[in-house]
Amino acid sequence: MALADRARSLKQRGYQVVNLAGGDPHFGTPEHVVDAARDALAEGFTHYTSSRGLPELRKAVADLLSLRSGVIRDPDNEVVITPSAKHAVFASLMAVLDPGDEVLIPTPSWVSYGQMVRLAGAQPVSVPLFAADNFTLSRELLEAKVTPRTKAIVLNSPTNPTGRVLSMSELRDIADFSAARDLVVISDEIYEDIVFGDNTHRSPAEYPECVDRTLTVSGFSKSFAMTGWRLGYVSGPQELMNAVLKVQEHSVGEAGSFIQRGGMAALLGNRSPVRHMVEQYDRHRKWAHGELSQVPGIECALPEGAFYLFPDISALGFSDSHACAQWLIDKAGVVVTPGSAFGPGGEGHIRLSLAASTATVEAGVNRLRDALSTPH
Known part of the structure; x- marks a missing residue:
């Protein structure tokens, strides 16, 4: 600042x-997305929706997760549409953390993760990565920071600020570690579409050890140039998503109705x-x-x-x-x-x-x- x-x-x-x-x-923002929101406004689609989000948009998100990573989520119970991916991360942390808990955050990392953890009354614990090793994450580095108070780990791939994409080896270490330590994995995948060359984005939720402990966050800001629209989503196992929904219901309520129509056009339309x-x-x-x-x-x-x-x-x-x-x-x-x-x-x-x-x-x-x- x-x-x-x-x-x-x-x-x-x-x-x-x-x-x-x-x-x-x-x-x-792509014109067909703008048109969909404009049409929604013109027809008066400007009132409350379900706190979970529009059913059609939740289904589009679930279909995308299945197509991309093979992760099956029930759109009725395991997807929540949020006003931004940022709020999805915040709601996820609020849902799983109690005061005094600790959260592992591989760093360098986006500046808001640690502050969100603090807002939830918990303590962020940095897991420093090193440029000499191309900021590679390993189980050894995670084990060095875990304590009996560790509740969750926050991941971001592709990563802001380093541009790293987590490899299969790193994801395997994360899956084994989180299962052994019974941790919730909050995976911020907002840059999932922006991957170069032979690199491939993969989600920790793809691993059997992680599917029932991972909250997957993404949104529309980066992929569709919709930063001002404030639209995102989070998906995960029903037990965790029930808690996320409570945070949403008692804070922001839901994402904007006509904005969600734009999100539907983004996911279902021309890419x-x-x-x-x-x-x-x-x-x-x-x-x-x-x-x-x-x-x-x-x-x-x-x-x-x-x-x-x-x-x-x-x-x-x-x-x-x-x-x-x-x-x-x-x-x-x-x-x-x-x-x-x-x-x-x-x-x-x-x-x-x-x-x-x-x-x-x-x-x-x-x-x-x-x-x-x-x-x-």
């Missing part, structure tokens, strides 16, 4: 500032806009990775999924990642996110988003490359 304030101040003073900090796709977006993100990641790899001292893995780069700038002489991000605003007029924001394992890195337009990505990355290539 302090960096965003600094960027706004520079803009007000007439400086050209390029923002590569956000995770909001620059694409417009070529999604493919087009992913193709552009793929071009962005390859080009940006190549440009930043030219900077002496920068180490940067090629992302496997999502739309971020997470270069290691620790060899460039900055005191920390926040100092680097501040310097880049002042020196290059580019806003990035310091790696320290993403918890242990993130320090020494910066995150830049590739979700902006091609012109914005090119302008920002060119400025970063030139600035970081000069003495500072």
